[in-house]
Amino acid sequence: MTTSHNLGFPRIGERRELKKATEAYWAGDLDRAGLEAAGAEIRRANWEKQRAAGIDLIPSNDFSFYDQVLDMTCLVGNVPARFDWDGEHADLDLAFDMARGTDEAIACEMTKWFDTNYHYLVPEFTQNTTFKLAGAKVFEEFAEAKAEGLTTKPVLVGPATYLTLGKVTDGSGLDKFALADQLIPVYIEILDQLAAAGAEWVQIDEPVFSLDLNDAQRAVIDKTYAALSRVGDLKIMVTNYFGELRDNLELFTQLPVSALHIDGVRGAGEIEAVAARLPGDTALSLGMVDGRNIWKTDLAAAKTVLAQVRDTLGADRLMVGPACSLLHSPVTLRNETRLDQRLVAWLAFAEEKLDEIVALARAVDGEVDSALFEANAQAMTDRRESSLIHDDFVAKRVAGLTATDYQRNSVYAERARQQRAKLKLPMFPTTTIGSFPQTRDVRKARAAHKKGDLSDADYDAFLKQQIDEAIAMQEDMGFDMLVHGEFERNDMVEYFGEQLAGYVFTKLGWVQSYGSRYVKPPIIYGDVSRPKPMTVKWSKYAQSRTAKPMKGMLTGPVTMVQWAFVRDDQPRSETVKQVALAIRDEIVDLEAAGLAAIQCDEAAFREGLPLRRADWDEYLDWAAASFRLAAGGVRDDTQVHTHMCYSEFNDIIESIAAMDADCISIETSRSQMELLDAFVKFAYPNEIGPGVYDIHSPRVPSTDEMVALLEKAVAVLPAEKLWVNPDCGLKTRGWAEVKPALENMVEAAQRMRARIVEPA
Numbered sequence: 001m002t003t004s005h006n007l008g009f010p011r012i013g014e015r016r017e018l019k020k021a022t023e024a025y026w027a028g029d030l031d032r033a034g035l036e037a038a039g040a041e042i043r044r045a046n047w048e049k050q051r052a053a054g055i056d057l058i059p060s061n062d063f064s065f066y067d068q069v070l071d072m073t074c075l076v077g078n079v080p081a082r083f084d085w086d087g088e089h090a091d092l093d094l095a096f097d098m099a100r101g102t103d104e105a106i107a108c109e110m111t112k113w114f115d116t117n118y119h120y121l122v123p124e125f126t127q128n129t130t131f132k133l134a135g136a137k138v139f140e141e142f143a144e145a146k147a148e149g150l151t152t153k154p155v156l157v158g159p160a161t162y163l164t165l166g167k168v169t170d171g172s173g174l175d176k177f178a179l180a181d182q183l184i185p186v187y188i189e190i191l192d193q194l195a196a197a198g199a200e201w202v203q204i205d206e207p208v209f210s211l212d213l214n215d216a217q218r219a220v221i222d223k224t225y226a227a228l229s230r231v232g233d234l235k236i237m238v239t240n241y242f243g244e245l246r247d248n249l250e251l252f253t254q255l256p257v258s259a260l261h262i263d264g265v266r267g268a269g270e271i272e273a274v275a276a277r278l279p280g281d282t283a284l285s286l287g288m289v290d291g292r293n294i295w296k297t298d299l300a301a302a303k304t305v306l307a308q309v310r311d312t313l314g315a316d317r318l319m320v321g322p323a324c325s326l327l328h329s330p331v332t333l334r335n336e337t338r339l340d341q342r343l344v345a346w347l348a349f350a351e352e353k354l355d356e357i358v359a360l361a362r363a364v365d366g367e368v369d370s371a372l373f374e375a376n377a378q379a380m381t382d383r384r385e386s387s388l389i390h391d392d393f394v395a396k397r398v399a400g401l402t403a404t405d406y407q408r409n410s411v412y413a414e415r416a417r418q419q420r421a422k423l424k425l426p427m428f429p430t431t432t433i434g435s436f437p438q439t440r441d442v443r444k445a446r447a448a449h450k451k452g453d454l455s456d457a458d459y460d461a462f463l464k465q466q467i468d469e470a471i472a473m474q475e476d477m478g479f480d481m482l483v484h485g486e487f488e489r490n491d492m493v494e495y496f497g498e499q500l501a502g503y504v505f506t507k508l509g510w511v512q513s514y515g516s517r518y519v520k521p522p523i524i525y526g527d528v529s530r531p532k533p534m535t536v537k538w539s540k541y542a543q544s545r546t547a548k549p550m551k552g553m554l555t556g557p558v559t560m561v562q563w564a565f566v567r568d569d570q571p572r573s574e575t576v577k578q579v580a581l582a583i584r585d586e587i588v589d590l591e592a593a594g595l596a597a598i599q600c601d602e603a604a605f606r607e608g609l610p611l612r613r614a615d616w617d618e619y620l621d622w623a624a625a626s627f628r629l630a631a632g633g634v635r636d637d638t639q640v641h642t643h644m645c646y647s648e649f650n651d652i653i654e655s656i657a658a659m660d661a662d663c664i665s666i667e668t669s670r671s672q673m674e675l676l677d678a679f680v681k682f683a684y685p686n687e688i689g690p691g692v693y694d695i696h697s698p699r700v701p702s703t704d705e706m707v708a709l710l711e712k713a714v715a716v717l718p719a720e721k722l723w724v725n726p727d728c729g730l731k732t733r734g735w736a737e738v739k740p741a742l743e744n745m746v747e748a749a750q751r752m753r754a755r756i757v758e759p760a
């Protein structure tokens, strides 16, 4: 019999129950028992949904109150010394301290999980790192499900992935992969304990198989699975997802474990080769249902592939699942009553994906759910032929693009001359990245407006007042280039998605980004265009309230697509081109409305980089080109800014230069300006705003600290190219810390100016 299984279910709850409970707990409005109960209720509901759908093998420990990598850190007792841990049990409150920081200890770093918009907490290693079994969550959740009559498949982040994702923090030059010898025995203890508790299967996630691996990583993998395979009766499934195996295929298929899972969506081309090379009685799990996107699976096509593999391996060695954990999918379509029903017919969120998985597993065994398969085939045809998707005007416009559309009129030096003459900014000009705190009041007003309880006129007046206050504050503080504050936006991607043609947005399609912060990615289903101006009204209003230059504020084409669910019926690069043209229209309109500077954020530029180096150039070419296409329609004296959050710039600096933005702001404060190195080495030609204020922490940086960071920057870059700004937008912060921090920041810029004009 073919086994249906799941790699992980969304943990946030159908209506963001997890966010509400954790934030209430942090605010002191819910006690620990209340929080635990909310978590237990989400797990129970998730298991029940999977059982009802007919999933044979259901995961546990896929739930987390914050992050699964952080949970692994607790489980193996790898708590950084600054958290003052008793060395015994690493429990939930300690995990929250690591995730959020305390008065005494700064939080662990957070970074992107592979090429997703999910963020994990980076494990830290030092010369003093030791591991021990210190967590109980995986065992408790297994027992909890057992009590409900389910023998689940506990999920663990694998040792190779855990070591790869962590970083050495003590500058000791430690070889982190050498820690495997200490880490493996703890994994063995965990597996032993799970086996003793009655577990039959365990799922060990090793998505590092989708990366280019070095010898040290390969050695860790060899060692780990040689050791783990000796654990008693427990069956181990090792999973790879997010990409192809390529040159890791041999290493992967030779792992001495009971089952191997591959991403049958992104790695479709390798299914046959993997099946052919699978030794002895190893089972193969094929991830045929996309966990990263929301389109229905083509069931007939998937069934054909599965049937071929069954003929090679036999049904008993075949398993069917999602390509990756469903963590990256919204929970359910059931509540999307406002979505165009023609579109709904093309979609599958996590719950609906469960049905697809089960239908496929049953179908390869000969039990075809004809009604479901027929409806699915109809949906595939309807979508392909739908007039909703195609827009001739957009197609013609893209086809008519020429080289000149991808460049500004003059080179940077000439543009800079004209911009200086027009803007008359001082040295070390001060600005912010765009958003100001999204306070409860702002969100409440928006929610009330959406519900119809606040009229258009009243919401408008409310937003104008917010903008007025933000402008007055910036003028008082002495800012040189102002922003309007983005109070009208729910999210920098969703807001635009709501206004563009070819996009739809959901009511409750939330996906976890990190901790209690979620996003609602819009769905790009067809050709994209901009029916009418999107931000001009607000930016124009803001500019009318000040004599200082106001920055128009947009999201760039790559980020608009990277943070959306994207159509899969044409290359991503084509969709990005269409979005770039829509943004180009907006940039041109902002210029016409009198905005002398326009920022176009490309926060997800690095995230979109393919996992394998061999694929980078192709991506970087179209990604940088799309930015130039978006920005290429304005006069030389209009200053185009871009912004990127925490990114490893070294590998991609040439492409950042190729974007040819007049100014880029980046996140550098936490790394003590280390991230500037790439710009220095490459002699980045345009202007740069290296962030001097870490906005991920509630801490208020002092003027001295920020001056010290700026000193580091002037030591390596021409002073006249430098801007002074925070690391990122301030939407997640509160005014109480933002005001003093910005005051200090402006003062830091003033001190730098004084020092340069009258050298010490």
Ligand SMILES: Nc1nc2c(c(=O)[nH]1)N[C@@H](CNc1ccc(C(=O)N[C@@H](CCC(=O)N[C@@H](CCC(=O)N[C@@H](CCC(=O)O)C(=O)O)C(=O)O)C(=O)O)cc1)CN2
Pocket (backbone or CB within 6 Å): 117, 438, 440, 443, 444, 446, 447, 489, 490, 491, 492, 493, 494, 513, 514, 516, 517, 518, 519, 520, 563, 731, 732
């Ligand atoms: N898409 C995206 N990805 C990103 C980022 C980003 O800004 N956007 N930033 C980086 C870090 N990731 C982040 C992801 C989310 C948030 C974030 O602030 N999310 C908000 C939701 C933002 C939002 O869309 N809010 C809506 C809905 C607000 C809401 O919950 N309203 C209440 C009512 C209001 C109240 O009474 O409080 C309700 O509907 O129940 C709005 O403002 O309109 C959250 O989870 O809290 C921040 C950073 C990387 N990836």
Ligand code: MET
Pocket (backbone or CB within 6 Å): 433, 434, 435, 492, 553, 601, 603, 643, 645, 728, 729, 730, 731
């Ligand atoms: C995640 S990058 C954020 C850029 C946006 N302009 C903001 O300030 O919020």
Ligand SMILES: [Zn+2]
Pocket (backbone or CB within 6 Å): 433, 603, 643, 644, 645, 646, 727, 728, 729
């Ligand atoms: Zn940012």
